[in-house]
Amino acid sequence: MFKKYKKFNKSLSENLRSKFSLLKTKNFFKFEKFKATTQLKTSRGFTLIETLVAITILLISITGPMVLVQRSIISSRFSRSQITAFYLTQEVMEFVRNTRDNNTITGQTDWLFGLNDCVGAGNKCIIDVTNNSVSSCGTSCPVLRKTDDGLYGYGGTWGESGFVREVNIVRSIENIDEVFVETEIFWNGGTRSFLGRESIFKLN
Numbered sequence: 001m002f003k004k005y006k007k008f009n010k011s012l013s014e015n016l017r018s019k020f021s022l023l024k025t026k027n028f029f030k031f032e033k034f035k036a037t038t039q040l041k042t043s044r045g046f047t048l049i050e051t052l053v054a055i056t057i058l059l060i061s062i063t064g065p066m067v068l069v070q071r072s073i074i075s076s077r078f079s080r081s082q083i084t085a086f087y088l089t090q091e092v093m094e095f096v097r098n099t100r101d102n103n104t105i106t107g108q109t110d111w112l113f114g115l116n117d118c119v120g121a122g123n124k125c126i127i128d129v130t131n132n133s134v135s136s137c138g139t140s141c142p143v144l145r146k147t148d149d150g151l152y153g154y155g156g157t158w159g160e161s162g163f164v165r166e167v168n169i170v171r172s173i174e175n176i177d178e179v180f181v182e183t184e185i186f187w188n189g190g191t192r193s194f195l196g197r198e199s200i201f202k203l204n
Contacts, residue, residue, distance in 0.1 A: 082194060084163065085185035088144070088152060089196035092167050092183045095129050096200055104203045111202045112179065118169040119179070125167050128154050141166045163187045177202035 096115060103111050110116075117136040118125035126137045130153035144165055145158035152161060164186040172178035178201050185194045 078192070081187050081192065085187065085194035086196070088163060088165055088185050089183045089194065091129055091152070092127050092165070093181060093196070093198050093200075095127050096169070096181050100200060100203065112169070115169060118167050119171065121168070121170055123168060126154065126165065127167050130155070137166070164190070172199075175201075177204075 099114050100111055103113050112119055115134055117123065117134050118127070124137050124139070124141055125134055126141050127134050130151055141164055142154060144152050144161045144163045145155055146152050146161035147155070147158050152163070166184050166186075168182045170180045170182065172180065178199055181198050181200055183196045185196075186192070
């Protein structure tokens, strides 16, 4: 009878050990599943943050060069307009010198003959080099026009260049044989301007 009890006790012990082992295994799997789920959720959260950071960095890296390109374009346009204004000013200076030289050669007593509409403080005029003409423009001068070949003037069929040129010739107080030729160029609706001033003397 003792042997039967021992055998029964052994069988019961093995049965309990087997069930406990099975229960432990199930709980272990549940724990591992919970752990994996937790890791997955945490991993998803970090991935979202990393994505947002990456998008922010990408936007900054794209926006920065675009702003620089935009400023470079604006700067290049302004520089091109300044160069154009400089040449339009030099064109007037050369025209006035040429007029002075022709008057000297032909024996004109008034060495500024042909430029009288421009002479005097506040007398604004336009000089059309292509037509070799000078005329007063009063308080406001018309817009310069431009051909497809790049010639500037006041031809009625030419397209507007966006530049306005005002010329004024002022006599020197200290020297009657000296004048100051002032040429001011406006563009961009009058918000930009370039002023050129040069002295010209009578040839003896």
